[in-house]
Amino acid sequence: MFKFMLPRSVELKPLLASLILVTGSSISIAQPQVLTLSNTVKMAQENDLWLLSNQQSQDSLSSLSVASGALPDPKVSLGFANLPTDTFDFNQEGMTQFKIGVSQMFPRGDSLNLKRKQLELMANEYPYQRQERKARVVVNVAKLWLDAYKAQESIALIERDRSLFEQLVDVAESSYATTMGKTSQQDIVRAQLELTQLDDRLTVLNQQRDIALQRLDEWRNNYFIAQASTADLMNLSEHEIGIGNNLSSEALTLDRKLPDIKLLNAELYTSAKQTQPQKLYEYLVDHPSVMSVEQKIKATNSGIALAKQKYKPEWAVNASYGYRDASPMDEERADLFSVGISFDVPLFTGNKQDREVQSAVHKTEAMRTQKWLLLRQLMASFETTKAQLLRLDQRRKLYQTQLLPQMHEQAEASLTAYTNVTGDFSEVVRARIAELNANIASLDIEVERQKLRAQLNYFFMKNSNQIIAGRFSERQVENHND
Secondary structure, eight states: OHHHOOHEEEEHHHHHHHHHTTOOOOOOOOOOOOOHHHHHHHHHHHHHHHHHHHHHHHHHHHHHHHHHHHHOOEEEEEESOOOOOOOOTTSSSSTOEOOOOOEEOSSSSSSSHHHHHHHHHHHHHHHHHHHHHHHHHHHHHHHHHHHHHHHHHHHHHHHHHHHHHHHHHHHHHHHHHHHHSSOOHHHHHHHHHHHHHHHHHHHHHHHHHHHHHHHHHHOOOHHHHHHSSOOOOOGGOHHHHHTTGOOOOOGGOOOOOOOOOOOOTTTGGGSSOOOOHHHHHHHHOOHHHHHHHHOOOHHHHHHHHHHGGEEEOEEEEEEEEEEEOTTTOOOOOOOOEEEEEEEEEOOOTTTHHHHHHHHHHHHHHHHHHHHHHHHHHHHHHHHHHHHHHHHHHHHHIIIIOOOOHHHHHHHHHHHHHTTTTTTTTTHHHHHHHHHHHHHHHHHHHHHHHHHHHHHHHHHOOSSSSHHHOOOOOOHHHHHHHH
């Protein structure tokens, strides 16, 4: 602590002037490894095991579609026919024979081709699922990164003002020691209490920052993606399996610059009025989640044609060759050859084939209903997020044009009044705390705005890279060129 023994009017003014300069300075944070938003999102997508699993599921279904288009394997039968039970002598009776047969089933109508196409349509859904997953990963990881950024920058703001409060304690102690001012012991206790409360806020914010960074480690850690791959891990170095990415939160810091995420289809945010559903539909109909459901509709629709094939008979061709031995009189016997076909006759279709077709139709209609339900949910979520963003924009403008300047002026005025022995020390403390809280609230607004922008871009992106980059969509490019 600094000790001031000169009269307050002589000694406090330079010190209080230095306090004003402190408020404009910032704390320099060491950056052993800096995580930018774009790099963090890129790592998260590269290390997402879900994407690998989804690709493997698609490969499995693609292989199954090829297999389902092939005819069933033929069946071969071997046996003895018409053996006499008294002697079991192979050449005793003319009807005794060694028989070998083969049969081949032919599925109903064009069911093989339809089943193959249905599985191909089902496999085509997976790329849209991966696009959707990548987009959600970008939004979720961006929110985690921004949470950690908010905690980091709030810590910087408090640490900057903490030095200010330390000097306020020195001012109070010096003024109290001179016995010439009106500072009381209560003012000293109040200033020290504010320092303790700031330390508590720093502890809470450091906890929030550590939690956010640890949650980011789920996406940064690429050890498990290497484990799931076909590479021989015994031949990989620690760097190759991603140990280098698994740094503790103490060894990490985030980029100090808050990303400015540009909105896709910015023309939708010019008014607080609800966007016309038809206009939103034109934007959302190509969304990966909607296209994924559309592929399900196509697959279930092919199931209708597949169900109708059950009205057609299933055929089977069978052929057999029977070898007969010579008679007891050593007379040659002709071998026997048989050929035939079999098929079922779908006569009673009311409770079977008709119901199966109806089931396939209802299943397709259910998927179409799910598509409209999804579009309604996307539209409602868009309008909710849009309303939040517009209100945050209003608050941001209010803070930048009025609240922050007014808070700063109030803090400066209280310092000036206290310097001139006309103000109260507790008012100085309250003004500085209010200014700090306003700066943290302003930071919170800025961070929440970027979260909402990422969420809004999710609705209109053509690929996941557009969410935090905010490039023009195809529709925007056309409008811009016009």
